[in-house]
Amino acid sequence: MHAPEQLLLAAPRGYCAGVDRAVQTVERALELHGAPVYVRKEIVHNKHVVETLRERGAVFVDELDDSIPEGAITVFSAHGVSPAVHADAERRNLQTIDATCPLVTKVHREAIKFAAEGYTIVLIGHAGHEEVEGTMGEAPDRIVLIETEADVDTLEVEDEHKLAYINQTTLSVDETRGIIARLREKFPHITGPRTDDICYATTNRQAAVRQMADQCDLVLVIGSKNSSNSNRLVDVARDLGTPAYLIDNADQIEEEWLTDAKVVGVSSGASVPETLVNDLVAFFRERGTEDVREFEVLREDVRFMLPKQIRQAMTAAAEA
Numbered sequence: 001m002h003a004p005e006q007l008l009l010a011a012p013r014g015y016c017a018g019v020d021r022a023v024q025t026v027e028r029a030l031e032l033h034g035a036p037v038y039v040r041k042e043i044v045h046n047k048h049v050v051e052t053l054r055e056r057g058a059v060f061v062d063e064l065d066d067s068i069p070e071g072a073i074t075v076f077s078a079h080g081v082s083p084a085v086h087a088d089a090e091r092r093n094l095q096t097i098d099a100t101c102p103l104v105t106k107v108h109r110e111a112i113k114f115a116a117e118g119y120t121i122v123l124i125g126h127a128g129h130e131e132v133e134g135t136m137g138e139a140p141d142r143i144v145l146i147e148t149e150a151d152v153d154t155l156e157v158e159d160e161h162k163l164a165y166i167n168q169t170t171l172s173v174d175e176t177r178g179i180i181a182r183l184r185e186k187f188p189h190i191t192g193p194r195t196d197d198i199c200y201a202t203t204n205r206q207a208a209v210r211q212m213a214d215q216c217d218l219v220l221v222i223g224s225k226n227s228s229n230s231n232r233l234v235d236v237a238r239d240l241g242t243p244a245y246l247i248d249n250a251d252q253i254e255e256e257w258l259t260d261a262k263v264v265g266v267s268s269g270a271s272v273p274e275t276l277v278n279d280l281v282a283f284f285r286e287r288g289t290e291d292v293r294e295f296e297v298l299r300e301d302v303r304f305m306l307p308k309q310i311r312q313a314m315t316a317a318a319e320a
């Protein structure tokens with residue numbers, strides 16, 4: 001069995017402030033209101049997190065349907081929801097708690113503002129992703145989705161003087177920069193947010209992997225298959241020519257990846273708890289790797305307040 005000589009742990013990695021807030025929202029809701037707590041979609045795109053919360057009494061549903069009893073506590077996931085989902089919840093008298101990340105809400109606000117001013121909005125993002133569905137729902141008639149630079153070339157708009165762009169928060173920094181440059185080239189009057197909408201956590205995790213990857217023979221990114229930001233970390237390493245794989249845990253490592261790997265870099269997506277990194281480190285230590293180092297490129301200090309329904313319920317519980 002081959003053991004790498006050295007493990008590098010990219011920092012920052014793992015939970016961002018929006019994920020921490022969303023997961024805590026479900027945990028607190030379970031403590032304050034008891035099980036079951038309904039959650040629309042996966043609260044964050046991580047198998048382990050979802051499974052752990054399910055064991056504690058969270059019930060994950062794909063849509064708000066009749067399986068949710070009237071009046072039930074229902075949490076919206078970190079990726080955001082469209083106004084139609086809010087309206088549906090209201091019709092069903094659900095007690096909703098919105099765990100949408102404030103940085104996703106910021107993109108929704110941009111969409112609302114541009115739409116109100118009569119702009120056509122180009123949304124850069126991945127088709128079918130929940131965040132994209134939520135954002136598009138703010139102005140379905142005004143938003144057109146593009147995914148690549150090639151999509152810019154075929155894009156036709158009615159009035160290029162009334163054109164704006166926004167983007168999904170978890171995209172590749174480099175790719176998005178390229179798409180925006182292409183948009184500006186083709187539509188010189190296009191407007192957008194002051195900076196792009198890629199969030200601090202996405203940017204920082206990619207920056208750390210970018211710096212770490214050329215010192216590694218292999219990069220392992222912990223994250224689930226449907227996690228956009230985790231997949232982008234794999235892309236960053238591969239673009240630099242370093243083999244990289246996305247894994248939920250050590251069971252998914254294939255022996256042949258390790259054959260010539262002296263230095264293995266590890267990172268984890270924004271929806272990945274640190275326990276999973278610790279488990280992976282323990283796996284390599286058991287095989288004989290002794291040299292385990294942090295590879296820190298910067299520190300983060302971002303925190304978000306819990307949703308107001310949770311804060312109010314916590315205050316009420318403390319006073320009771």
Ligand code: 0O3
Nearest residue numbers: 044045078079170227228229271
């Ligand atoms: O958006 P993504 O697939 O990366 O979602 P994750 O893995 O749950 O990570 C949190 C990101 C998020 C809630 C939207 O920005």
Ligand code: SF4
Nearest residue numbers: 016018101103169199
């Ligand atoms: Fe918010 Fe960024 Fe985390 Fe998404 S990745 S939940 S936008 S902080």
